[in-house]
Amino acid sequence: MPGNSVFTQIAAVFVFSLGATILIGWRLGLEPLKSIIPGAIAIRPNVAAEMVLCGASLLLLSWGAFDKLRVWAATFAAAAVAVVVVTLMEIICGWNLGIDDVLTRGYAPPRDELDPGWRMLPATAFSYLTIGVALLLSTRRATPSRTALIAGLSASQLIPAGLGLITFFVLGNRWNPLGMTSSGVTTAITLFLLGGGLLVSLRRQGSLVWSLNKFTTIGFGVGILLMVITTATAFTYARRMLETNTWVNHRQEVIKEVEQSMTAMAKLAANERIYTIVGEEHLLEGREETKASLRVNLSEIRQLTADNPGQQHRLDRVEPLIAQRMQWEDQVIAVRRQQGLDTAASMIASGRGITLSREALAILKEMENEEYRLLTGDRKGAEVASNATFVLLPLGVFLSLAVLSLCIFFLNVGAAERRAAQARIRESEQRYRDMFESNPLPMWVYDRETLQFLAVNEAAMWHYGYSREEFLIKTIKDIRPAEELSALAEDIAHISPGFESENQRLWKHRKKDGTMIDVEVTAHDLRFGRRLGRLVLANDVTVRRHAEEEIRRLNADLEKRIEQRTAQLQTTNRELESFSYSVSHDLRAPLRHIEGYVELVVRHAGDSLNEKSRKHLQTVSESVAEMGQLIDDLLDFSRMGRVEMRQTRIDLDRLVGETIGSLESSLDTRNIIWKRRPLPPVEADPALLKQVFVNLLSNAVKYTRPRDPAEVEIGCLSEKNGEAVLFVRDNGVGFDMKYASKLFGVFQRLHHADEFEGTGVGLATVQRIIVRHGGRIWADSTLDRGATFFFTLPKAHLERKNGNGRT
Amino acid sequence: MDGPKRILLVEDSAKDIELALEALGEHKLANQVAVVRDGAEALDYLYRRGHFANHPDGLPVLVLLDLKMPKVDGLEVLRQMKADPVLKRIPVVMMTSSREHSDLTQSYELGVNSYVVKPVKFQEFIDAVKHLGLYWVLVNEAPPAVVSGPAPAEPS
Numbered sequence: 001m002p003g004n005s006v007f008t009q010i011a012a013v014f015v016f017s018l019g020a021t022i023l024i025g026w027r028l029g030l031e032p033l034k035s036i037i038p039g040a041i042a043i044r045p046n047v048a049a050e051m052v053l054c055g056a057s058l059l060l061l062s063w064g065a066f067d068k069l070r071v072w073a074a075t076f077a078a079a080a081v082a083v084v085v086v087t088l089m090e091i092i093c094g095w096n097l098g099i100d101d102v103l104t105r106g107y108a109p110p111r112d113e114l115d116p117g118w119r120m121l122p123a124t125a126f127s128y129l130t131i132g133v134a135l136l137l138s139t140r141r142a143t144p145s146r147t148a149l150i151a152g153l154s155a156s157q158l159i160p161a162g163l164g165l166i167t168f169f170v171l172g173n174r175w176n177p178l179g180m181t182s183s184g185v186t187t188a189i190t191l192f193l194l195g196g197g198l199l200v201s202l203r204r205q206g207s208l209v210w211s212l213n214k215f216t217t218i219g220f221g222v223g224i225l226l227m228v229i230t231t232a233t234a235f236t237y238a239r240r241m242l243e244t245n246t247w248v249n250h251r252q253e254v255i256k257e258v259e260q261s262m263t264a265m266a267k268l269a270a271n272e273r274i275y276t277i278v279g280e281e282h283l284l285e286g287r288e289e290t291k292a293s294l295r296v297n298l299s300e301i302r303q304l305t306a307d308n309p310g311q312q313h314r315l316d317r318v319e320p321l322i323a324q325r326m327q328w329e330d331q332v333i334a335v336r337r338q339q340g341l342d343t344a345a346s347m348i349a350s351g352r353g354i355t356l357s358r359e360a361l362a363i364l365k366e367m368e369n370e371e372y373r374l375l376t377g378d379r380k381g382a383e384v385a386s387n388a389t390f391v392l393l394p395l396g397v398f399l400s401l402a403v404l405s406l407c408i409f410f411l412n413v414g415a416a417e418r419r420a421a422q423a424r425i426r427e428s429e430q431r432y433r434d435m436f437e438s439n440p441l442p443m444w445v446y447d448r449e450t451l452q453f454l455a456v457n458e459a460a461m462w463h464y465g466y467s468r469e470e471f472l473i474k475t476i477k478d479i480r481p482a483e484e485l486s487a488l489a490e491d492i493a494h495i496s497p498g499f500e501s502e503n504q505r506l507w508k509h510r511k512k513d514g515t516m517i518d519v520e521v522t523a524h525d526l527r528f529g530r531r532l533g534r535l536v537l538a539n540d541v542t543v544r545r546h547a548e549e550e551i552r553r554l555n556a557d558l559e560k561r562i563e564q565r566t567a568q569l570q571t572t573n574r575e576l577e578s579f580s581y582s583v584s585h586d587l588r589a590p591l592r593h594i595e596g597y598v599e600l601v602v603r604h605a606g607d608s609l610n611e612k613s614r615k616h617l618q619t620v621s622e623s624v625a626e627m628g629q630l631i632d633d634l635l636d637f638s639r640m641g642r643v644e645m646r647q648t649r650i651d652l653d654r655l656v657g658e659t660i661g662s663l664e665s666s667l668d669t670r671n672i673i674w675k676r677r678p679l680p681p682v683e684a685d686p687a688l689l690k691q692v693f694v695n696l697l698s699n700a701v702k703y704t705r706p707r708d709p710a711e712v713e714i715g716c717l718s719e720k721n722g723e724a725v726l727f728v729r730d731n732g733v734g735f736d737m738k739y740a741s742k743l744f745g746v747f748q749r750l751h752h753a754d755e756f757e758g759t760g761v762g763l764a765t766v767q768r769i770i771v772r773h774g775g776r777i778w779a780d781s782t783l784d785r786g787a788t789f790f791f792t793l794p795k796a797h798l799e800r801k802n803g804n805g806r807t
Numbered sequence: 808m809d810g811p812k813r814i815l816l817v818e819d820s821a822k823d824i825e826l827a828l829e830a831l832g833e834h835k836l837a838n839q840v841a842v843v844r845d846g847a848e849a850l851d852y853l854y855r856r857g858h859f860a861n862h863p864d865g866l867p868v869l870v871l872l873d874l875k876m877p878k879v880d881g882l883e884v885l886r887q888m889k890a891d892p893v894l895k896r897i898p899v900v901m902m903t904s905s906r907e908h909s910d911l912t913q914s915y916e917l918g919v920n921s922y923v924v925k926p927v928k929f930q931e932f933i934d935a936v937k938h939l940g941l942y943w944v945l946v947n948e949a950p951p952a953v954v955s956g957p958a959p960a961e962p963s
Contacts, residue, residue: 585874585903585905586875589823591927592925592926593823596822596829596929597826599930600826628927639908
């Protein structure tokens with residue numbers, strides 16, 4: 001429960017109980033309960049009522065998470081404020097509205113109309129007004145300024161009450177700068193507890209923090225302490241001056257009495273002498289009054305110097321002497337009246353009366369001197385006190401003002417720093433807010449417990465069609481389709497602390513217009529203020545998903561079409577195969593028959609044939625052979641396009657060597673210089689590649705027939721991009737480049753058959769094989785200056801050393 | 808002088824038969840040749856059934872088999888022969904115009920004893936047939952089952 005605090009509750013209960021106890025004391029007429037502290041004067045019932053009201057209010061506040069409790073707390077605080085406000089108005093305006101006696105009516109004797117004796121003291125009323133207002137403010141929603149005000153009001157009671165209590169208990173009642181009485185102590189304790197309880201409660205709520213630095217805080221403390229000390233010292237010295245004044249008056253009184261006594265004694269002595277000399281009775285008139293006043297004087301002195309044992313002692317000594325002297329005088333007067341002047345004169349001359357007088361006067365003088373001595377001491381003390389006051393008061397005020405000014409300076413510096421820091425924070429916050437707000441992807445934070453949206457950005461509003469207000473009253477459930485809610489619950493239970501790839505999910509969201517979209521959601525948990533939130537980045541992938549589906553569909557379609565085409569091709573291929581099978585078998589059979597029967601004719605009827613007929617039969621035979629060759633070449637050519645390729649790494653040097661070897665065996669009459677350059681290994685079908693070299697090299701051999709020596713060069717032009725450019729060059733008859741385009745056509749020949757034999761299929765076959773390997777072939781030539789055939793082949797990869805090819 | 812028919816020539820083309828017999832005739836083997844015109848006849852001949860149920864000759868010592876024939880082709884004849892415990896011992900030479908790789912492979916897989924592509928040049932053809940006849944009929948020792956065949960040799 002926020003704001004809950006054991007101290008606050010204990011303080012509230014204590015204050016409440018104290019007030020209640022006092023009220024019970026008033027009701028039952030029990031004096032000890034009324035005053036609490038033994039010997040102190042009774043606490044006024046209205047003060048006790050304030051204690052009860054404020055204590056109850058604070059107690060409710062300390063529990064106050066519920067609105068109902070807050071209403072009651074406010075009611076109690078308002079009542080407390082009302083009572084003291086009325087009291088203060090009574091004091092200021094001199095009214096008597098009767099509220100002071102409300103609680104005592106019937107239990108205490110009625111008071112004089114003009115002397116409302118149970119009225120609260122102004123200071124107490126003011127203090128409770130402060131606390132009451134603070135309590136009333138506490139029942140409202142906490143704002144920074146309100147919190148500051150509550151803290152200030154509480155502290156204004158807490159600090160003086162605390163200082164007062166400390167000085168009271170440490171220094172005792174005598175040196176009490178705030179004039180605290182023992183009944184004041186009880187009030188001070190309640191104020192201290194109420195102020196302290198409020199402060200603690202504020203601090204527990206977290207709304208009150210110490211934001212001043214240590215230096216400034218201590219400075220303020222020192223300033224306040226200095227002011228208190230100054231005030232207290234000045235107060236003490238002023239009181240001491242007042243006390244001194246009283247003493248001075250007192251001592252002057254004593255001196256006056258002593259001097260009057262001495263005068264009375266002198267007056268009595270003179271009266272006796274004159275009567276002795278003159279002897280007339282009227283001279284004794286007034287003597288008895290003088291004696292009486294002397295006695296009064298002496299008793300006055302005894303009273304006034306009751307606190308001074310030295311003076312009392314002197315008084316004890318002088319009183320008998322004065323009594324003896326007066327008795328002696330009365331004896332002398334009696335003798336003069338009865339026995340005449342001479343006897344009386346001789347009594348006087350005896351000197352007894354003078355001795356008594358001298359002794360008594362000496363003691364009185366002593367007493368007078370003693371009083372004068374004390375008077376001087378008092379005056380000196382008063383002078384010291386006033387001097388000290390005049391020095392200390394301005395000095396203390398100056399010092400405390402200096403310290404407080406310094407504090408204000410530092411406070412300002414601190415405030416400036418804080419303002420700058422706040423500006424920086426605001427700027428940084430704005431920057432981050434912008435990052436959130438202007439993110440092109442929809443983003444939001446929702447509460448993990450209530451699932452309510454806590455923040456959404458512009459893109460989210462734009463994309464989903466909801467305004468910010470509409471968003472913030474919704475929960476994440478509202479934009480999710482019903483069938484995904486269980487998955488949502490599971491997702492929320494899963495804690496995702498960071499941006500991991502597995503935090504990316506594909507969900508469906510509903511826009512305001514009801515359309516469902518596919519979103520790729522990246523989420524992670526964070527603290528959002530006091531809430532546990534989840535930050536979500538939603539990427540609408542509906543279009544992409546549709547595109548992906550379309551691609552998948554098209555791919556499937558394509559796959560199907562490829563299958564169909566492949567099937568068609570396979571059918572065609574099979575047909576072609578059976579066709580070439582038929583060709584190979586059936587075309588050759590009639591040829592063989594022609595040849596066979598021609599041969600039979602020659603054998604059986606050779607002799608009866610003339611030379612010309614034999615020549616014709618010879619030509620038929622040669623044509624058949626030619627036809628047979630043509631068919632074989634055509635079948636080869638056809639097969640090159642159909643047979644399965646098995647690609648392996650081929651050592652070209654060896655292949656070329658073998659090919660040349662097989663060619664040379666039938667060329668012993670020719671002078672051919674073979675120029676073989678080093679060749680790289682390539683990736684190809686060995687049988688097919690062999691055919692390529694057989695065809696190209698035999699071509700080279702064929703078309704260099706007029707040359708002696710013939711030169712045939714085999715080499716590699718370059719090895720780039722994984723393919724080798726190979727060439728076969730000869731110094732043969734070459735060809736005209738304007739026919740280059742016909743070079744690789746089937747049955748295309750650039751030379752006459754009687755010049756160079758051939759069917760015109762060889763280069764076509766070569767091209768077909770090279771193309772099947774993914775290569776190209778082209779030729780360069782100048783008529784009569786030789787020809788060069790270039791072709792490319794894939795270079796052998798290490799990893800594909802034994803790789804299998806495809807058809 | 809017709810002797811026992813020791814060679815079975817399976818050939819659909821009359822011209823080829825004539826040429827083949829001509830070639831064999833050069834080596835005095837022609838009269839030892841029995842000719843059938845397709846695979847079905849060849850099998851009938853070998854199993855002495857249908858039309859050939861009562862032919863007088865025993866099993867041949869050599870079968871010259873054309874590949875491409877109507878009804879039952881040479882490969883099928885070869886397959887059935889090599890599947891038969893007795894017939895499988897008879898040497899079979901494929902004589903064909905086909906150079907097709909697949910034909911060659913299949914024939915050898917079925918256990919053919921020789922595969923000869925008929926050359927276009929007649930002289931070469933004659934040489935080939937001569938070599939075949941000489942080798943398989945005269946040089947090669949026929950498997951025992953064939954020689955001691957049950958069929959009695961009767962003059963036709």
